[in-house]
Amino acid sequence: MASQDSFYQYLRNRGVSRRDFIKFCTVMAASLGLDPGATGAIAEALETKRRMPVIWRNFQECTCCTESFIRTQHPKAADIIMTMISLDYHETLMVASGHQAEEAAQKAMEENRGNYILAVEGAIPVKDDGMYCCIAGRPALDVLKEDAKHAKAIIAWGSCAVNGCVQAAKPNPTGAVPVQHIIKDKPIINVPGCPPIAEVMAGVITHVLTFERLPELDSQGRPKTFYGHRIHDKCNRRAYFDAGMFVENFDDQGAREGWCLYKMGCKGPNTYNSCSNLEWNGGLSYPIKSGHPCIGCSEFGFWDNNGGKSMYNHLSEVPGLKIGVNVDTFGAAAVGAAVVGAAAHAGFSAVTKKQLEKQASDNSNKNKVEG
Amino acid sequence: MAERIVVDPITRIEGHLRVEAKVEGGKIIDAASTGTTVRGIEIIARDRDPRDVWALVQRICGVCTTTHALTSIRAVEDALQIRVPKNADLIRKIMLAVIQIHDHVVHFYHLHAPDWVDVPNALQADPKKTAELAQSISRWPKSSVGYFRDMQDKLKAFVGSGQLGIFANAYWGHPAYKLPPEANLMAVAHYLEALDWQKEIVKIHTVFGGKNPHPNYLVGGMASAINIDGDNAMNIEKFNLVGRLIDETMEFVNEVYLPDLLAIASFYKDTATYGGGLGNYLCFGDFSVAANNDPSGFLLPRGAILNKNLSEVLDVDPRDPQQIMEYTDHSWYENSKNGLHPWEGETNLKYTGPKAPYQTLDESGNFDKPYSWIKSPRWKGHAMEVGPLARMIVGYAKKDAPSHDFIKEEIDKALGGLGVGVEALFSTLGRTAARGIESKLCAVWTKRFFNELIANVKAGDQKTFNQEKWEPATWPKECKGVGLTEAPRGALSHWVHIKDGKVANYQCVVPSTWNGSPKDAKGQHGAYEASLMGVPMVKQDQPVELLRTIHSFDPCLACAAHIIDTETRETTKVEILR
Numbered sequence: 001m002a003s004q005d006s007f008y009q010y011l012r013n014r015g016v017s018r019r020d021f022i023k024f025c026t027v028m029a030a031s032l033g034l035d036p037g038a039t040g041a042i043a044e045a046l047e048t049k050r051r052m053p054v055i056w057r058n059f060q061e062c063t064c065c066t067e068s069f070i071r072t073q074h075p076k077a078a079d080i081i082m083t084m085i086s087l088d089y090h091e092t093l094m095v096a097s098g099h100q101a102e103e104a105a106q107k108a109m110e111e112n113r114g115n116y117i118l119a120v121e122g123a124i125p126v127k128d129d130g131m132y133c134c135i136a137g138r139p140a141l142d143v144l145k146e147d148a149k150h151a152k153a154i155i156a157w158g159s160c161a162v163n164g165c166v167q168a169a170k171p172n173p174t175g176a177v178p179v180q181h182i183i184k185d186k187p188i189i190n191v192p193g194c195p196p197i198a199e200v201m202a203g204v205i206t207h208v209l210t211f212e213r214l215p216e217l218d219s220q221g222r223p224k225t226f227y228g229h230r231i232h233d234k235c236n237r238r239a240y241f242d243a244g245m246f247v248e249n250f251d252d253q254g255a256r257e258g259w260c261l262y263k264m265g266c267k268g269p270n271t272y273n274s275c276s277n278l279e280w281n282g283g284l285s286y287p288i289k290s291g292h293p294c295i296g297c298s299e300f301g302f303w304d305n306n307g308g309k310s311m312y313n314h315l316s317e318v319p320g321l322k323i324g325v326n327v328d329t330f331g332a333a334a335v336g337a338a339v340v341g342a343a344a345h346a347g348f349s350a351v352t353k354k355q356l357e358k359q360a361s362d363n364s365n366k367n368k369v370e371g
Numbered sequence: 372m373a374e375r376i377v378v379d380p381i382t383r384i385e386g387h388l389r390v391e392a393k394v395e396g397g398k399i400i401d402a403a404s405t406g407t408t409v410r411g412i413e414i415i416a417r418d419r420d421p422r423d424v425w426a427l428v429q430r431i432c433g434v435c436t437t438t439h440a441l442t443s444i445r446a447v448e449d450a451l452q453i454r455v456p457k458n459a460d461l462i463r464k465i466m467l468a469v470i471q472i473h474d475h476v477v478h479f480y481h482l483h484a485p486d487w488v489d490v491p492n493a494l495q496a497d498p499k500k501t502a503e504l505a506q507s508i509s510r511w512p513k514s515s516v517g518y519f520r521d522m523q524d525k526l527k528a529f530v531g532s533g534q535l536g537i538f539a540n541a542y543w544g545h546p547a548y549k550l551p552p553e554a555n556l557m558a559v560a561h562y563l564e565a566l567d568w569q570k571e572i573v574k575i576h577t578v579f580g581g582k583n584p585h586p587n588y589l590v591g592g593m594a595s596a597i598n599i600d601g602d603n604a605m606n607i608e609k610f611n612l613v614g615r616l617i618d619e620t621m622e623f624v625n626e627v628y629l630p631d632l633l634a635i636a637s638f639y640k641d642t643a644t645y646g647g648g649l650g651n652y653l654c655f656g657d658f659s660v661a662a663n664n665d666p667s668g669f670l671l672p673r674g675a676i677l678n679k680n681l682s683e684v685l686d687v688d689p690r691d692p693q694q695i696m697e698y699t700d701h702s703w704y705e706n707s708k709n710g711l712h713p714w715e716g717e718t719n720l721k722y723t724g725p726k727a728p729y730q731t732l733d734e735s736g737n738f739d740k741p742y743s744w745i746k747s748p749r750w751k752g753h754a755m756e757v758g759p760l761a762r763m764i765v766g767y768a769k770k771d772a773p774s775h776d777f778i779k780e781e782i783d784k785a786l787g788g789l790g791v792g793v794e795a796l797f798s799t800l801g802r803t804a805a806r807g808i809e810s811k812l813c814a815v816w817t818k819r820f821f822n823e824l825i826a827n828v829k830a831g832d833q834k835t836f837n838q839e840k841w842e843p844a845t846w847p848k849e850c851k852g853v854g855l856t857e858a859p860r861g862a863l864s865h866w867v868h869i870k871d872g873k874v875a876n877y878q879c880v881v882p883s884t885w886n887g888s889p890k891d892a893k894g895q896h897g898a899y900e901a902s903l904m905g906v907p908m909v910k911q912d913q914p915v916e917l918l919r920t921i922h923s924f925d926p927c928l929a930c931a932a933h934i935i936d937t938e939t940r941e942t943t944k945v946e947i948l949r
Contacts, residue, residue, distance in 0.1 A: 050532075050534060051532065051534050051536075053534075058386075058387075059408075060408060060410050061433075061929065062385075062430050062431060062432050062433035062434070062436075062929045063385045063386070063432070063433045063434050063929065064430070064433020064434075064436060064584040064585055065433070066433075067433050067434060067436065067584045068433075068584055070481075070566060070569070070570065071569075071570040071573065071583070071584075072570070073570065076566075076567060077566060077570075078563050078566050078567070081536060081537065082525070082529050082536075083529075085536075086534040086535075086536045087536045087537050088534075088536060088537075088539060090537055091380055091382050091383075091384075091387075092382070092383065092384070092385065092482075093382075093383065093481065093537045094382050094383070094537040094538075094539075094541075095382070095383070095485040095490075095537060095538055095539075095541035095542075096382065096539065096540040096541045096542070097378055097380065097381055097382045097383075097914065097918055098377065098378035098379055098380070098381070098914065100540045100541070100542075100913075101380060101382050101540070102380075103540055104539045104540040107539075107540075108539075128722060129726070129727070130727075131722045131724070131727065132408065132409050132410070132722075132744075133387065133407070133408040133409075134387070134389075134407040134408070134727055135379070135380050135387055135407065136379050136380060137379060137389075137727055137728045137729045137730060138727055138728045139727050142727070142728070165430070166410070166412065166415065166427060166430040167410040167411060167412070167415070169415045169427070170415065171414065171415070172411075172415075173410075173411035173414050173415070173720070174409065174410060174411055176410070194430065194585060195433065195584055195585070198570075236603070237603070249836075249838055249841070250589060250591070250592065250594055250596075250835075250836040250838070250841075251592065251596050251834060251835050251836035251838070255594075255596040255604070256596045256597070256598035256601055256604050256833070257598070257601055257603060257604070258596075258601065258602070258603020258604055275582075280577050280581065280582040280583065281570070281573060281574050281576075281577040281582065281583055282570070282574070284574055284577045284578065285577045285578060285581055285582070286581050286582060287580075287581030287582055287587050288581070289581060289603075290577070290578065290579060290580060290581035290582075290587065290594065290595045291581070291587075291593075291594035291595040291596050291604070292580070292581055292587035292589065292594035292595075295426055297585075303415075303427060306423075309420070310420035310422055310423050311420075311423045311426065312420075312422060312423070
């Protein structure tokens with residue numbers, strides 16, 4: 001095991017001195033509530049730790065999540081793949097094909113039992129024994145169950161893996177379901193969006209590596225860091241909403257002045273995501289900034305949330321004008337047509353949340369033992 | 372006695388593809404390709420507002436992430452007879468040209484190159500010689516000895532870690548890899564550079580469409596308003612950003628992608644002798660410089676070629692019910708044996724393959740029963756290849772096309788550089804080379820469209836949207852439309868039937884359906900299958916040559932296997948919430 005693999009080396013390559021590294025370990029020990037003597041043990045663990053193995057599965061999807069991931073500006077995708085994680089299986093990027101590809105996955109999972117991250121892109125069809133998505137002659141349903149068995153945690157990438165997305169839209173012909181409907185005994189980080197923002201994806205991975213714990217999640221299993229605010233809350237057109245100045249038609253004077261797109265069907269007031277905060281493709285823009293209303297792509301069942309009307313119709317009411325009110329404290333009642341789905345989902349996710357809390361507590365205890 | 376091999380999954384593609392092949396005497400003598408996933412996007416598109424459908428069908432593919440949206444918009448605008456403002460037309464053309472280039476570069480370096488480049492072998496390279504090689508083929512500034520030495524050190528650390536990640540369990544050292552270590556090191560360095568570069572060019576989509584992947588479109592125009600005196604719309608700062616990105620794109624294509632392509636190809640001229648397949652090519656054409664998207668002004672011309680006959684380009688009329696038809700004889704659908712034109716498309720899901728887990732989809736090896744979720748579209752009864760090679764060949768042969776001279780010049784230059792004749796195009800190598808040549812053309816055209824956009828705005832036109840037929844009350848009770856595009860992988864068509872303001876039927880006939888189709892009623896193979904016939908296999912257990920040929924098409928299976936219908940259209944609320 002060469003030392004260049006380690007987290008320490010990773011930091012060194014980024015100009016972090018030995019002294020700062022030890023400081024980091026001390027802070028880490030303190031923040032985890034450990035004895036100051038644990039610093040040395042943490043430093044040793046980080047100096048010798050192998051790159052985190054990741055098995056990344058693609059099921060019913062369009063690969064937009066992978067495409068988004070490789071657009072990340074900080075850190076860069078190449079740095080994540082080469083120095084931070086070991087991407088041991090990824091159908092779109094890996095060199096080996098066929099049985100060599102599947103062997104690589106098996107080997108990585110066996111060698112890292114209980115210690116690899118399973119990343120899932122895409123939904124899983126369950127109708128008719130799952131024959132609508134097969135890989136290496138096996139239904140996605142079986143592949144997911146087997147891969148999840150010894151995973152440390154699961155990252156559900158994008159709206160397909162989080163809520164079924166497009167293939168689960170009415171009438172859901174293949175019985176597509178998200179990961180959390182199948183796997184119930186593992187911590188799942190839900191990272192919705194179609195796709196999620198690249199830096200959010202990189203952020204979720206590096207959060208786990210840097211802080212050695214899962215990010216704090218809301219009741220829908222989403223990292224609070226990235227899904228704690230509505231797009232509306234930090235929208236660049238928000239002042240026009242508050243002033244009652246609205247675009248009435250595309251390319252009218254209001255559109256050219258950059259007024260609020262609410263009347264054009266904007267779902268920003270109902271959508272929890274980082275678009276207006278981080279923006280897309282290196283903080284350049286996001287749909288609203290470029291003149292198109294938000295379609296709410298990170299919300300549960302967003303394809304069917306318009307009550308049978310066009311997505312360009314606006315909602316009957318704007319929920320909660322208070323900035324920073326998240327779904328947890330806000331309640332589902334005002335989330336428009338999404339109400340049924342969100343409520344059912346929230347009930348389900350409460351179970352996941354408890355598991356996650358338990359897992360976080362176990363992890364922290366584990367660190368104590370090892371430390 | 373033939374031996375059978377199965378490659379599933381074929382990696383480094385979009386979606387899930389399986390190939391079963393028969394090998395005899397060191398060559399593939401028969402092959403069956405299968406799309407193993409289906410999602411049912413078309414049935415989901417039904418009953419929705421036609422103005423919304425672009426967003427839904429855009430999710431057919433997150434790789435060529437803009438083309439399905441554009442094609443859907445074109446189909447709806449065709450049905451409702453909406454003309455879009457010149458600015459919107461130019462912005463769309465820029466966005467389409469950008470995705471062509473982006474997709475081709477990512478395909479070449481990140482999906483295709485590992486078939487040609489032996490990554491660990493780059494550790495044997497002399498960085499000095501690598502620098503000399505790189506400097507001899509281009510003016511790219513990052514070609515110093517120190518740069519390649521650092522790159523090699525980085526690779527050494529990676530390989531030395533013992534965790535090979537995406538490079539694990541591959542075919543390194545296979546005799547089909549022929550590059551010297553220096554060329555391998557150069558290619559690995561550019562693999563990483565291209566990864567960095569590709570996230571930049573898509574920013575053009577972000578400016579106009581708000582994000583990438585999946586930028587926004589709008590029936591009737593584009594939502595990104597222009598206001599050269601405003602601070603919250605397209606203004607000079609935004610245009611400057613787009614202009615810079617286009618210049619950088621041209622530089623990367625001309626100084627990195629094309630030189631690498633030709634350098635690597637010069638070691639693999641043997642791959643110009645196989646993999647050609649059907650010899651039939653189909654293009655719908657795109658990038659019209661004439662008004663109202665008139666095909667006579669297409670820079671990528673429309674037409675069909677049969678049996679590699681470059682002296683005759685046949686006319687293609689997609690609206691003719693006798694020309695494009697889809698067959699389901701070897702697909703998992705209740706079949707419509709005589710074939711149906713997409714406007715009449717009828718598709719009913721019916722899986723009849725073996726129960727999973729399965730070792731083979733056909734014990735007999737004959738593949739005379741259904742074996743794929745992909746249907747078999749045919750043009751006038753012929754199996755056709757679509758894609759960059761088809762476009763370059765039709766452009767090469769169609770002498771009255773506006774861009775014929777330019778296309779011919781670039782192709783002749785590339786062929787001359789390799790010292791091969793035009794017949795070398797009909798091959799695995801030809802397909803890969805065509806993609807590179809097309810990227811150069813598209814880069815030039817992107818700049819041209821951008822200059823036209825600026826000139827049009829300068830002349831006082833800031834309009835980006837046509838409001839006239841936005842409201843459903845202005846629509847006819849019933850109408851049909853078709854949207855045609857040249858997507859990175861080839862001829863793409865969406866077919867919409869609108870009734871009472873809603874989508875009554877929606878069909879997509881997509882590039883990877885043409886290329887990846889199973890056999891039809893007459894037993895004619897699809898393009899992937901046909902191209903595999905005669906491909907040499909040095910090591911049956913390490914199918915590098917098979918992968919090279921399949922990857923030369925840039926398969927996109929989420930795109931291909933999207934077509935299903937169910938017998939009942941009952942809403943499955945319970946399943947959604949389960």
